[in-house]
Amino acid sequence: MIEARNLTKTFRDKKRGEIRATDDVSFLVAPGQIYGLLGANGAGKTTTLRMLATLLTPTSGSAALAGFDVAREPEKVRANVGFLAASTALYGRLTAREMITYFGRLNGMADPAIKARIKQLSAELDMDEFLDRRCDKFSTGMKQKTSIARTLVHDPAVMIFDEPTLGLDVMTARAIVKFVRDCKGRGKTVIYSTHVMSEVEKLCDTVGIIHGGKLLAEGTLPELRTRYAEQDMEEIFVKAAGVEEAA
Amino acid sequence: MNWSNIFTIYRKELTDQLRDRRTLISVIVIPTFVMPLIVFGMGKVMSGVMKRAEAEVPSVAIIGGADSPGVVAELKKSPKFKIVATPEDWKERIGDKKLRLAIGLPEKFEAGLAAGAAPAVKIFHFQNDLNSGIAARAAEDFFKDLRDRTVTARLVERGLPKEIVRPFEFARENVAPPEKVGGSVFGGFVPYLVIILCFTGAMYPAMDLTAGEKERGTMETLLCAPTARVDIVMGKFLMVLTGSLSAMGLALLSMGITAMAGGAIMMGGSGATTQLGAAAKTSAASMGTIDPVGLLGVLAMTLPVAVLFSALQFTVALFAKSYKEAQSYIGPMVIVVLMPAMVGMLPGIDLNAKLALVPLLNLSLVCKEMLSGVWHWNYIAIIFGSSCLYAAVALALAVRMFKREDVIFRA
Ligand SMILES: Nc1ncnc2c1ncn2[C@@H]1O[C@H](COP(=O)(O)OP(=O)(O)O)[C@@H](O)[C@H]1O
Numbered sequence: 001m002i003e004a005r006n007l008t009k010t011f012r013d014k015k016r017g018e019i020r021a022t023d024d025v026s027f028l029v030a031p032g033q034i035y036g037l038l039g040a041n042g043a044g045k046t047t048t049l050r051m052l053a054t055l056l057t058p059t060s061g062s063a064a065l066a067g068f069d070v071a072r073e074p075e076k077v078r079a080n081v082g083f084l085a086a087s088t089a090l091y092g093r094l095t096a097r098e099m100i101t102y103f104g105r106l107n108g109m110a111d112p113a114i115k116a117r118i119k120q121l122s123a124e125l126d127m128d129e130f131l132d133r134r135c136d137k138f139s140t141g142m143k144q145k146t147s148i149a150r151t152l153v154h155d156p157a158v159m160i161f162d163e164p165t166l167g168l169d170v171m172t173a174r175a176i177v178k179f180v181r182d183c184k185g186r187g188k189t190v191i192y193s194t195h196v197m198s199e200v201e202k203l204c205d206t207v208g209i210i211h212g213g214k215l216l217a218e219g220t221l222p223e224l225r226t227r228y229a230e231q232d233m234e235e236i237f238v239k240a241a242g243v244e245e246a247a
Numbered sequence: 248m249n250w251s252n253i254f255t256i257y258r259k260e261l262t263d264q265l266r267d268r269r270t271l272i273s274v275i276v277i278p279t280f281v282m283p284l285i286v287f288g289m290g291k292v293m294s295g296v297m298k299r300a301e302a303e304v305p306s307v308a309i310i311g312g313a314d315s316p317g318v319v320a321e322l323k324k325s326p327k328f329k330i331v332a333t334p335e336d337w338k339e340r341i342g343d344k345k346l347r348l349a350i351g352l353p354e355k356f357e358a359g360l361a362a363g364a365a366p367a368v369k370i371f372h373f374q375n376d377l378n379s380g381i382a383a384r385a386a387e388d389f390f391k392d393l394r395d396r397t398v399t400a401r402l403v404e405r406g407l408p409k410e411i412v413r414p415f416e417f418a419r420e421n422v423a424p425p426e427k428v429g430g431s432v433f434g435g436f437v438p439y440l441v442i443i444l445c446f447t448g449a450m451y452p453a454m455d456l457t458a459g460e461k462e463r464g465t466m467e468t469l470l471c472a473p474t475a476r477v478d479i480v481m482g483k484f485l486m487v488l489t490g491s492l493s494a495m496g497l498a499l500l501s502m503g504i505t506a507m508a509g510g511a512i513m514m515g516g517s518g519a520t521t522q523l524g525a526a527a528k529t530s531a532a533s534m535g536t537i538d539p540v541g542l543l544g545v546l547a548m549t550l551p552v553a554v555l556f557s558a559l560q561f562t563v564a565l566f567a568k569s570y571k572e573a574q575s576y577i578g579p580m581v582i583v584v585l586m587p588a589m590v591g592m593l594p595g596i597d598l599n600a601k602l603a604l605v606p607l608l609n610l611s612l613v614c615k616e617m618l619s620g621v622w623h624w625n626y627i628a629i630i631f632g633s634s635c636l637y638a639a640v641a642l643a644l645a646v647r648m649f650k651r652e653d654v655i656f657r658a
């Protein structure tokens with residue numbers, strides 16, 4: 001379960017002055033559901049998701065994940081969250097096994113439990129062949145699998161994905177999309193941010209269109225289609241965000 | 248604070264750093280080899296230069312002397328000089344090191360000598376040049392000898408004993424024990440080296456664990472873990488401190504071994520005749536040894552300073568977005584650290600109540616004292632106490648910095 005209530009985040013920037021990166025955003029995501037946060041670059045997706053993962057403190061508003069409030073119990077929130085972003089990298093000088101073990105330990109797991117979990121994840125993600133090799137020598141596909149295993153080691157109830165397919169080749173991106181769908185299948189609460197329309201259409205139960213920090217439209221795909229009288233996600237996005245292409 | 252989490256982070260950082268070549272070089276290789284290299288390498292080069300300079304027969308020009316053929320002949324006969332024809336531009340030639348020395352014999356020098364008083368001889372040399380200096384000393388010896396012989400001849404002429412102009416002899420002898428002599432030889436130098444290594448040992452881990460992680464994107468990954476930020480700072484800080492202390496510990500260890508090995512080589516190397524052996528022993532004693540108790544004192548006094556350095560560099564590097572940016576902040580810090588350490592190395596500056604409050608300089612001075620066996624406990628207490636205070640403040644600052652999201656996620 002994810003509940004975001006009037007989340008707002010302002011940054012002070014020397015050149016641009018005060019920036020409202022996220023502006024009064026509220027939404028609910030139930031277990032077994034994928035919520036898609038659709039927005040262009042700079043829309044406020046990363047800021048919103050970082051507040052959910054307790055990496056940033058909201059300027060105002062609140063959020064609760066798996067029943068824990070982000071402001072009051074940030075450590076409990078993180079213990080129940082797997083956060084995977086294009087910007088969360090691996091330690092290059094560690095092997096995949098060491099990397100996963102490290103995060104297992106930080107999540108308070110005992111070594112035998114971690115060992116069993118790695119065995120299971122490695123079989124599921126087909127990682128056996130490179131499990132004991134250093135991450136800096138990995139292909140992007142191997143890196144993604146290791147990152148996924150890192151987010152899953154403590155089996156969190158909530159998964160947060162921030163543009164996880166950014167910069168990946170088609171096959172790796174497809175594998176990620178399949179994995180996100182698996183998470184839903186296992187009853188996890190999933191929030192997924194992207195600027196790729198087709199991913200939203202393929203994956204999400206509910207879509208939130210974010211622009212300029214504001215959540216401008218929200219609903220299931222059929223709901224949005226009827227509301228904007230458009231079939232194509234891109235057209236819906238343009239209408240909802242109120243941005244027309246320069247003619 | 249959760250010690251199990253701190254330990255988990257520390258252990259991971261240790262593994263990680265042990266696989267980083269830059270850290271290994273600055274923390275292990277340089278501290279271990281810098282002292283032996285300086286002592287044996289520089290020592291060898293210096294003694295080689297000295298030997299070559301002493302072996303050289305300097306070219307010397309004589310100015311004047313046409314009316315003093317006896318002295319000129321004696322100078323020419325001396326194996327200590329190679330008398331060359333006097334060039335017009337002898338002054339420039341000395342400056343260009345083509346000529347080592349010129350001896351100015353005044354007019355009627357020999358005639359004056361025979362008559363009872365001769366005009367002064369001039370020795371023209373290159374100030375502070377090694378070869379010219381050696382030649383000048385040889386020339387001085389030559390003329391002192393000539394003067395002594397003249398005096399003796401005159402005394403004999405008048406039937407007087409030689410002792411009339413030399414009523415007694417004197418000699419000097421060192422009575423300070425070798426570790427005190429060593430204290431004044433190494434005393435300024437060892438703390439200087441320890442302070443520098445303490446700083447540089449922390450440098451690479453500090454940058455890699457903060458700005459390096461931000462740059463590579465692993466910092467965000469780490470912050471996703473349900474670990475309190477204080478624990479992350481402590482784990483990382485302990486790794487930086489490990490770098491600092493390893494560099495210092497290895498340097499002190501290798502210094503101790505070098506000092507002992509240096510003495511042993513000097514004592515054992517020339518044991519052919521007892522006389523030579525004894526001479527070698529006195530030369531080893533006059534070079535001095537390092538007092539191990541003093542070294543332990545240095546270690547103890549440097550501990551809080553290592554904490555201070557580690558926490559400060561951690562904080563500064565944390566602010567940077569990239570490794571390069573961190574380097575541009577830490578680089579100038581090296582010079583700031585270097586200056587008080589260098590002042591402490593100067594001879595003649597001794598610890599007093601005022602200097603005991605100047606950070607780093609106080610450490611450098613108190614270490615110098617401890618290495619020569621002087622223990623001013625009141626100063627030691629002040630210096631240790633103030634260093635601990637600074638260290639605690641720096642560590643608190645590091646934790647505060649790490650909790651600031653505008654530092655961790657600097658746009
Ligand atoms: N740490 C920061 N300091 C200042 N401005 C920031 C910071 N992080 C993000 N922003 C600004 O906030 C806005 C939203 O950014 P972000 O959440 O990263 O958008 P998205 O992930 O949708 O591309 C942008 O205008 C960005 O420049």
Ligand SMILES: [Mg+2]
Binds near residue numbers: 045046047162163
């Ligand atoms: Mg983003």
